Amino acid sequence: MNPSEAPATVPPPRKSRRIPGWAVGALGVAGAVVLLSTTSYLTGVPQLTSTGTIQTAVRLALPILLAALGGLWAERAGVVNIGLEGMMIMGTWGAAWAGYQWGPWAALVSAAVFGALGGLLHAIATVTFGVNHIVSGVAINLLGAGLTKYLSTLIFFPLSNNPRESPAVPKFDTYSASGLSDWLGELEAQQRVGLSDVAGILRGLVTGVSPLTMLAILLVIGSYLVLWRTRFGLRLRSCGENPVAAESLGVNVYLYKYVAVISSGALAGIGGAALVLNPGQPGYLEGQTNGRGFIGLAAMIFGNWRPGGLLGGAALFGYADGLQLRSGGKTFLALVYGAVLLLVVIVIWQLIRRRWFAAAFGILAAGLLYAVYYSVDEVPSELTTYAPHLVTLVVLAVASQRLRMPAADGVVYRRG
């Protein structure tokens, strides 16, 4: 071997992490709140941190969060799951079908089962038959969309007189921490800088909470505990890092991959149920997922294949979505201003670290965004809808080299 190439094959010893993950998360949340309240103060747009915006954001973040969690399970076991979108579509149909007959809990279970069926199909194709993961995922997206269209025409059409829509599905009752919520509401109404913003955000999080939200949070925590704190999780992740080594230690790689991909489908299906059971929606609607499975995948990559990170990604996308849905392009422009502020902070940080090129790039981007903010009155609604897509691209462009995916992710494994 050429000696000069040797270092490339041996990874340099990793620097020990100085800050634990939970602290990074807490810092991130604090930073986001400070950024939002500063932006809200400087632009005079209180909706940025209003209860209503946060509530909408939570509702819209749920499907993305669940899809991202589904992606996490599959990819930690080494199977890339582009088919999340298709599994989510199947979940929406399953939720509506069971939901209008037997209520929201049945909807949830049925959605999970339908999603899991999609997952099973993906597992059969990728694990047993060794088909390329992306190819199988694309096929499942086609199949999921086709199957639900067919079934809707067959089953929903006679009931709702519309082949693209299900009958109305009953929703979950929501719960509020009533005393706390009222107190926070008073605080928010006082419009004090900073304090009212925090109150608004907190109130949005504790008012009108659906059991689905609690379930999703529990699933995130549960996924973390199962994947990182149990023997089962270690084995599952070993299949995503080095399946050959795992097999040699007696791990049944195929079985673990099957379990992971089926769970992944079930989670994506529940994500679909979250769309159907959203109080703003009557029930199943064709094209309802609108690429949220893909966004979930992006949120997972954004979160560096970690549960905490994907929670942050889902929150970001849900927030951007909720803001534009709730208050339109004018408020959205305030977010552009917020992005400028964030970039200024980043530029200062890069200047301190003497990274001139990155700083210059940051200044350029900030200037460009500020010019946009200054010159237009309102971001056209056609464009704000796709803000999560743009954010994903920017984040990937900036951060993709710091991200670390499971080592054998997307690699077809065959038992020797």
Add this chain to the structure above:
Amino acid sequence: MGILRGKLLPPVLAILFSALLCGIALVVSDANPLQAFGVMFAQVGEGTTAVDIINSTGTYYIAALAVAIGFQMNLFNIGVEGQYRVAAVVAAVVGGSIALPPGLHALVIILTAAVAGALWAAIPAILKVTRGVNEVISTIMMNGLALGLAAYLIGADVFGELRGNNIRTPEIPESGWVPGIPLGSSGTVFGLVFLAALLGIGYWVMMNRTRFGFELRASGESSTAAAAGGVNAKKMVLIAMLLSGGIAGLVSMPEILGRDHTYNLNFPAGIGFSGIAIALLGRNHPGGIAFGALLWAFLDKSGLALDNVGVPREIVTIMQGAIVLSVVVAYEVVRRFELAAQQRQVGRQLGTVDAA
């Protein structure tokens, strides 16, 4: 014989399997599968269906070629969907706002579309070679952005105009149209269907008779071997992506220049994803893709007749999905089977395995 078996058997098996699957689905939902399939075949002779199938085949063929160029080097351009949409809007806007002599006008529109598609594909390509961003995610995101951009550009206060319930770009003047072949009551074949055929020939020549095509295939077969042979991987990604995007930009040209003369809200969606499926079915081979595109167009257009016999025509979409999934599985199974057979043969020749 062996080659033929490896190449033809999987798609045939996949189509039969999918037809069987859909047949079962039809029986379960109280329909007669034989009648349904019979109606679909009979529909080809009705009205303009045959011509519609030909036109649609051309469109699908271009989309699948665009995808196939990327697939040849394991580059997944999921973004054909967005590329053809952006290209269509830009070309329609440009075509509607310039005045040129006939012929030249159409040529400018077509080139504009190709360039617009290539530029849209350039963003994920540049992100991939400079920042290492996976093209699958970035092209999916570009698809979303393309929808937004197209909706914005045809807005009434940007480039679009309101016509009844529809919003559309200004109509392209007649000098920019490409005449078709009128076949009387059975419709008009788009003139640009021949563009699809030309692209197919060009694709074959490029892949099999040029250095670039060889390097592209080499990169797909083994990226390390290609790199050792002096192929610049980054350059290949960039060129392949730009070519793919450029061809994707042409997808909607037959329809826009041959019939619609404008981009409006009824613009067809999903051709890019069908293109992926067709490229897989045809194994990136120009002939195979042509067959796949024809099959897809047949299923699409003949499926419309299913509503007449009380069968939801969406069964066709299930069939398409089932074909894709089963064809990739079938290729894999046949590949493994042949590999095993080859190993046994080598073993026999070397005398290490008994010829039992």
